Amino acid sequence: MAEQKLLEINELTKEYVRNTVTFSAVKNVNLSVKRGEFISIIGRSGSGKSTLLNMTAGLLRPSSGFINFEGVDIAFFNDEEASHFRNTKIGFIPQGRSLLSHLTVLENITLPCYLAVQKNNAEDITAKALSFMEETGITHLAASLPKELSGGEIKRVTIARALINSPALLIADEPTGDLDTATTADIMRLFKRIAEAGTAIIMVTHEQDTVQYGNKVYVMDAGNLTLQG
Numbered sequence: 021m022a023e024q025k026l027l028e029i030n031e032l033t034k035e036y037v038r039n040t041v042t043f044s045a046v047k048n049v050n051l052s053v054k055r056g057e058f059i060s061i062i063g064r065s066g067s068g069k070s071t072l073l074n075m076t077a078g079l080l081r082p083s084s085g086f087i088n089f090e091g092v093d094i095a096f097f098n099d100e101e102a103s104h105f106r107n108t109k110i111g112f113i114p115q116g117r118s119l120l121s122h123l124t125v126l127e128n129i130t131l132p133c134y135l136a137v138q139k140n141n142a143e144d145i146t147a148k149a150l151s152f153m154e155e156t157g158i159t160h161l162a163a164s165l166p167k168e169l170s171g172g173e174i175k176r177v178t179i180a181r182a183l184i185n186s187p188a189l190l191i192a193d194e195p196t197g198d199l200d201t202a203t204t205a206d207i208m209r210l211f212k213r214i215a216e217a218g219t220a221i222i223m224v225t226h227e228q229d230t231v232q233y234g235n236k237v238y239v240m241d242a243g244n245l246t247l248q249g
């Protein structure tokens with residue numbers, strides 16, 4: 021199981037236009053991820069990390085190249101196919117804020133379950149949400165609204181929400197950016213356990229301390245991705 025290939029990215033490129041000049045934010049990237057593999061991506065601000073993650077999550081269409089996930093090319097899915105793919109296969113922790121402001125913490129975390137139309141009943145979903153909330157240390161915030169939370173608490177809600185559907189792939193864009201050292205270590209141990217249970221993880225990080233939890237480190241430099249070491 022651990023050796024089974026999950027994701028295969030080939031010659032992936034994303035071009036943007038800024039001030040009438042076209043440039044490649046991601047350039048001919050190749051990346052292969054197995055089930056249960058935990059990879060980290062580091063690199064300077066503006067080097068293309070989020071652009072790569074957003075394409076992998078089916079949120080952004082590539083200019084060219086292939087993203088093969090479980091044998092299916094997802095790169096040019098239409099919007100409906102891309103949403104279904106995300107809701108059923110991917111846990112996504114975006115870099116920016118993404119909670120729905122009118123829903124409580126518990127409602128935000130359980131929402132992906134209802135979107136994925138899984139067979140679980142509401143009680144099972146709530147129990148699962150509470151267990152991830154305990155692991156991320158936010159149980160006491162269940163009934164709070166996002167505007168009542170700190171930056172690090174919001175990040176932890178986003179992490180619990182990304183894990184609730186037991187995704188095949190967790191895509192995490194700086195998941196510990198707003199967290200202190202002790203909470204960061206708790207989250208990294210949680211990620212490591214999840215990877216050992218079979219979920220692949222692609223994590224962008226600025227913190228050198230967090231890469232030790234993964235299996236491989238890649239460096240993004242001006243749109244080019246290379247294996248470190």
Ligand SMILES: Nc1ncnc2c1ncn2[C@@H]1O[C@H](COP(=O)(O)OP(=O)(O)OP(=O)(O)O)[C@@H](O)[C@H]1O
Pocket residue numbers: 036037038045063064065066067068069070071072115
């Ligand atoms: N929609 C867009 N249109 C034009 N340029 C964009 C767009 N989105 C991102 N860019 C540019 O593409 C490059 C890569 O951006 P990206 O967000 O992928 O970087 P990043 O490596 O995630 O940076 P950071 O570490 O600061 O989050 C940057 O130069 C950015 O300004």
Ligand SMILES: [Mg+2]
Pocket residue numbers: 069070071115193
């Ligand atoms: Mg980014």
